[in-house]
Amino acid sequence: MMTKEEHIQYWITSAKNDWKVVISLYKIKKYIYSLFFAHLVLEKLIKAHWVKDNESNYPQRLHNLVTLIEQTKLNVSSEQKEFFVKMNTFQLEGRYPDYQLKIYKLYSKKNTAKILKNVKEIKKWLLNNLQ
Secondary structure (H helix, E strand, O other): OOOHHHHHHHHHHHHHHHHHHHHHHHHOOOHHHHHHHHHHHHHHHHHHHHHHHOOOOOOOOOOOHHHHHHOOOOOOOHHHHHHHHHHHHHHHHOOOHHHHHHHHHHOOHHHHHHHHHHHHHHHHHHHHOOO
């Protein structure tokens, strides 16, 4: 049976691996997929916090970043919360082709780079708060 620390480490390692996928997808101009994986990175790091801050080692099987982060002890700014709301849209849009087609033109290299920069900052903040 895994310890609480092993569960936390699982989410961190998985998020770090997914971050490599984010970068790879961005480089080959698969922006929507890159943003979908960026959502996964944040989700997994928040789930690491969830495990840290709750008795159970098994967070709910949901993908809503705002709901998950509200179940942790993290103090989230209003700007961060707004960003999590925005990132939630990529969780859906990365899964369903009709959403992808609808927003495909909205996320150019420049727009995606700006979002990924924010994800990178929040990723760092989440990792630092796991120390």
